[in-house]
Amino acid sequence: MSIVDIEDLFRRSDYVLPETPPPFTLPGEPTVNILVVNCGSSSLKFDLLTMPAGREIASGLVERIGAVAALATFQVGDEKPVRHSLDAGDHGAALDFLLKQLRDHPDIEGDGNVEAVGHRVVHGGEHFAESALIDDEVIDAIHDAFDLAPLHNPANLKGIRAAQQAFPDVPHVAVFDTAFHQTLEPEAYLYALPNRLYRRHKMRRYGFHGTSYAYVSRRLYELAGLEPDASKVIICHLGNGCSMAAIRDGRSVDTSMGMTPLSGLVMGTRCGDIDPSLIFDIVDKEEMTLAEVHALLNRYSGLLGLSGYAGDMRDLLEEASAGDARCQQAVDVFCYQIKRYLGMYMAALNGCDAIAFTAGIGTYSDVIREQICADLDGLGIVLDAGRNESANGTEAQISTDDSSVQVWVVPTNEELVIAQDAMKLALAAKQSPYA
Numbered sequence: 001m002s003i004v005d006i007e008d009l010f011r012r013s014d015y016v017l018p019e020t021p022p023p024f025t026l027p028g029e030p031t032v033n034i035l036v037v038n039c040g041s042s043s044l045k046f047d048l049l050t051m052p053a054g055r056e057i058a059s060g061l062v063e064r065i066g067a068v069a070a071l072a073t074f075q076v077g078d079e080k081p082v083r084h085s086l087d088a089g090d091h092g093a094a095l096d097f098l099l100k101q102l103r104d105h106p107d108i109e110g111d112g113n114v115e116a117v118g119h120r121v122v123h124g125g126e127h128f129a130e131s132a133l134i135d136d137e138v139i140d141a142i143h144d145a146f147d148l149a150p151l152h153n154p155a156n157l158k159g160i161r162a163a164q165q166a167f168p169d170v171p172h173v174a175v176f177d178t179a180f181h182q183t184l185e186p187e188a189y190l191y192a193l194p195n196r197l198y199r200r201h202k203m204r205r206y207g208f209h210g211t212s213y214a215y216v217s218r219r220l221y222e223l224a225g226l227e228p229d230a231s232k233v234i235i236c237h238l239g240n241g242c243s244m245a246a247i248r249d250g251r252s253v254d255t256s257m258g259m260t261p262l263s264g265l266v267m268g269t270r271c272g273d274i275d276p277s278l279i280f281d282i283v284d285k286e287e288m289t290l291a292e293v294h295a296l297l298n299r300y301s302g303l304l305g306l307s308g309y310a311g312d313m314r315d316l317l318e319e320a321s322a323g324d325a326r327c328q329q330a331v332d333v334f335c336y337q338i339k340r341y342l343g344m345y346m347a348a349l350n351g352c353d354a355i356a357f358t359a360g361i362g363t364y365s366d367v368i369r370e371q372i373c374a375d376l377d378g379l380g381i382v383l384d385a386g387r388n389e390s391a392n393g394t395e396a397q398i399s400t401d402d403s404s405v406q407v408w409v410v411p412t413n414e415e416l417v418i419a420q421d422a423m424k425l426a427l428a429a430k431q432s433p434y435a
């Protein structure tokens with residue numbers, strides 16, 4: 001069906017998020033297929049979703065693009081993922097490979113009847129407070145933000161170019177990780193540096209994980225019975241990258257990542273907040289170049305640096321429970337930093353109705369959630385040990401009934417938000433008199 005035919009469907013659904021797990025579309029109900037593309041510097045991930053149910057039809061991932069042998073995984077529905085080794089010199093070749101798997105699959109019609117493509121773009125600078133239909137101006141703005149996200153935005157643009165070539169006749173939409181936080185006030189986003197650095201180079205806090213915060217906050221309002229317009233919530237997105245956001249009345253008021261995704265919480269390999277003077281001392285005392293320090297802070301710090309063992313929380317917890325003191329210490333620093341930010345954000349919001357944990361660690365680790373929330377009864381946060389233990393991987397309340405702050409586990413679904421925005425903007429473009 002065409003995107004115009006879904007106009008009525010779109011109005012009716014009005015972008016209310018489906019319940020999780022997403023309900024399957026009723027027989028005879030019109031649907032539209034959206035491809036979600038997420039590119040890293042050497043990876044391309046795609047998810048084909050049928051909307052509005054948000055059901056995943058197929059997904060694929062190519063890693064090590066440009067290396068001698070790239071690796072691909074492709075999966076349709078609940079089938080077992082199929083792994084391939086391939087020659088993928090660039091993102092275009094990687095996408096072509098995945099699309100060929102899609103076309104060759106007996107259950108998939110054509111190349112998936114894609115009606116629009118949604119692209120995750122990491123940095124939108126100050127240009128984008130919302131998702132945008134991709135045209136030359138949007139491409140220029142993504143390009144302008146290369147300086148702000150030198151590892152991510154060039155890769156995102158490569159993905160856009162590759163998908164535009166593969167699907168030249170459908171709308172493409174950019175969904176920015178930074179957009180959700182464009183509601184921050186200057187007091188929260190300005191660094192205490194000479195103001196000309198902001199004016200000249202837009203050096204300020206931007207914040208990331210915006211699509212995750214959009215999804216989890218909306219879900220949290222429903223689950224916790226909150227009015228979005230009169231709510232104070234804190235979300236802890238704890239994956240390989242970790243950040244937190246304070247959200248008042250549906251608008252982000254503060255977030256832990258900064259101009260880049262390096263600051264704030266302790267992450268798998270990123271250091272989070274440090275005293276900036278350390279950089280000069282490291283250059284001096286370890287005789288490192290600035291480029292080497294950049295790599296040290298981004299790739300060899302965080303949980304990996306502290307433990308000297310692993311940046312992956314599962315590995316650390318295993319070693320810590322076997323008695324490794326440094327792994328336990330890394331976990332302790334990780335949890336304490338989050339506790340510190342919880343206090344900061346409760347002050348920023350003047351209280352808090354609900355807290356949600358999400359992403360790999362937040363969703364699956366009752367041990368970490370327990371350690372973060374321990375001894376916070378003075379702030380009205382009390383976990384129910386049994387609820388917390390059985391909540392892993394599901395949407396569940398983990399606080400006691402009389403905890404004045406509700407605490408929830410809410411698994412994130414960033415692909416769904418990207419697909420929803422792509423569908424909404426693609427439809428709007430079709431309706432535009434200028435289309």
Ligand code: ADP
Nearest residue numbers: 238239240241311312313314359360361364365
């Ligand atoms: P990304 O930021 O790359 O999307 P994820 O959201 O998948 O990452 O989170 C990855 C992190 O989640 C890793 O540190 C991993 O160890 C952790 N994780 C996943 N499952 C568990 C678990 N059962 N217990 C503890 N940590 C877990």
